[in-house]
Amino acid sequence: MKRTGKQISSNKLWIAVFAAMIIGCILFIILFKNIGGRTAVIYQDGQEIARIDLSRVTESYTVPLDGNVILVEPGSIRMQSADCPDQICVHQGVLHDAGRIVCLPNRVLIEMEHTKDAPDAKAG
Secondary structure, three states: OOOOHHHHHHHHHHHHHHHHHHHHHHHHHHHHHOOOOEEEEEEEOOEEEEEEEHHHOOOOEEEEEOOEEEEEEOOEEEEEEEOOOOOHHHHOOEEOOOOEEEEOOOOEEEEEEEOOOOOOHHHO
């Protein structure tokens, strides 16, 4: 069965439309992910120590606490070091969007909080 020039052109058109839709979806996801701020809140002994908008951080810096050192980087936060014996808080990794890091021996909590203009994952 021979294909006509119109069929080949039509197939190329559909491929181009489909590729453009995929690229558009990828760009939308990338841009949508960066809308709004991501705020890390640091607590020690139940008291708020700092509130950091990670979307506005441009240079890395540390937040020293009694027994812990927190590393704040552009778009992320993590427990860099702790003087507790188990080091679980250090091994909990980096927070970007959601989650928390807890150091029970030193009573330190780092918790991600989305600002009001940030997209809500539950809203879909």
